[in-house]
Amino acid sequence: MTEKAIYVEHATKHFGDFKAVHNLSFEVNKATCFGLLGPNGAGKTTMMNMLTGRVRADSDNARIINVLGYDPLKNELEIRYLTGIVPQENNLDVELSVSQNLYIYSKFYGLPQNVASRRISELLEFMELTEKKEARIRELSGGMQRRLIIARALINSPHLLILDEPTTGLDPQVRQAIWDKMRMLKKTGVTIVLTTHYMDEAAQLCDDLIIMHKGEKILQGHPSALISKNLETYVLEILNTDVFSTIEAKGFRTEETAGRLMLYGDRLSSLETVTEPLNAGDFFLRPVNLEDLFLKVTGRSLHD
Numbered sequence: 001m002t003e004k005a006i007y008v009e010h011a012t013k014h015f016g017d018f019k020a021v022h023n024l025s026f027e028v029n030k031a032t033c034f035g036l037l038g039p040n041g042a043g044k045t046t047m048m049n050m051l052t053g054r055v056r057a058d059s060d061n062a063r064i065i066n067v068l069g070y071d072p073l074k075n076e077l078e079i080r081y082l083t084g085i086v087p088q089e090n091n092l093d094v095e096l097s098v099s100q101n102l103y104i105y106s107k108f109y110g111l112p113q114n115v116a117s118r119r120i121s122e123l124l125e126f127m128e129l130t131e132k133k134e135a136r137i138r139e140l141s142g143g144m145q146r147r148l149i150i151a152r153a154l155i156n157s158p159h160l161l162i163l164d165e166p167t168t169g170l171d172p173q174v175r176q177a178i179w180d181k182m183r184m185l186k187k188t189g190v191t192i193v194l195t196t197h198y199m200d201e202a203a204q205l206c207d208d209l210i211i212m213h214k215g216e217k218i219l220q221g222h223p224s225a226l227i228s229k230n231l232e233t234y235v236l237e238i239l240n241t242d243v244f245s246t247i248e249a250k251g252f253r254t255e256e257t258a259g260r261l262m263l264y265g266d267r268l269s270s271l272e273t274v275t276e277p278l279n280a281g282d283f284f285l286r287p288v289n290l291e292d293l294f295l296k297v298t299g300r301s302l303h304d
């Protein structure tokens with residue numbers, strides 16, 4: 001049987017009448033990446049914070065949360081000891097150098113000096129920051145700062161790595177490089193929980209994910225399985241609103257969203273017939289992706 005790193009049953013967090021997280025259940029297998037997806041305010045960060053005990057789950061409902069064998073309500077410190085956290089914001093200490101930022105964290109976890117030095121060298125190497133070890137934080141690019149924050153989250157050799165939108169604002173090459181590192185970590189047995197607004201990031205990294213909306217689970221599964229189960233293979237986006245009325249979309253599932261008409265189909269050739277009367281700039285024909293699924297189930301763009 002696959003070992004579980006996390007069990008969550010009926011997790012709920014209400015702020016007054018507001019349901020930030022409502023009755024959410026999921027399990028995460030060890031050494032896999034689990035994604036929490038949803039638009040702003042869906043409850044992703046609240047759910048992640050319940051895993052580490054930073055937010056206390058409501059206890060008046062039936063609920064069990066178990067993280068690495070511990071209950072976050074009772075064993076917050078044990079969980080924190082075994083967990084690395086990459087927050088949304090770049091909260092490095094700008095007064096300190098790259099290696100000093102890591103050293104401070106090694107103290108926090110009580111690593112002896114020689115162990116800390118070795119670990120810091122390994123992590124700088126792993127995150128390709130060795131040449132920058134003496135640099136001040138303000139001398140680092142955004143991508144380097146994110147890599148350093150990930151290195152910092154790994155200082156305690158965590159069993160669980162929690163990533164809150166790890167690659168927001170980074171260019172595609174840097175994102176790819178970070179994803180490669182995440183895949184390597186999974187191979188070494190680290191369990192990853194990730195929130196992201198990037199559907200491509202979720203598709204690249206997640207073995208299982210849930211799509212949340214208004215605190216509740218809407219869908220769960222492997223990214224490609226979710227797409228193939230819930231959407232056709234291709235989508236034709238009609239970008240020019242002037243041509244909406246001229247399109248005969250019979251036999252296609254169409255959805256109008258964010259000023260675009262979306263037509264889904266399993267055969268490229270049948271969608272191509274729709275594009276015949278259109279100009280090249282009026283449409284975009286492509287395979288469906290998680291973003292389309294997200295739009296379909298929430299009626300919202302992830303970037304609203």
Ligand SMILES: Nc1ncnc2c1ncn2[C@@H]1O[C@H](COP(=O)(O)OP(=O)(O)OP(=O)(O)O)[C@@H](O)[C@H]1O
Pocket residue numbers: 015018020038039040041042043044045046047
């Ligand atoms: N301490 C709090 N008191 C009241 N409301 C809160 C509190 N913490 C979070 N919320 C509300 O709960 C909702 C969910 O917030 P949360 O940060 O979990 O969403 P999210 O999915 O992580 O969003 P984002 O993508 O913007 O980070 C939001 O509407 C937020 O305003």
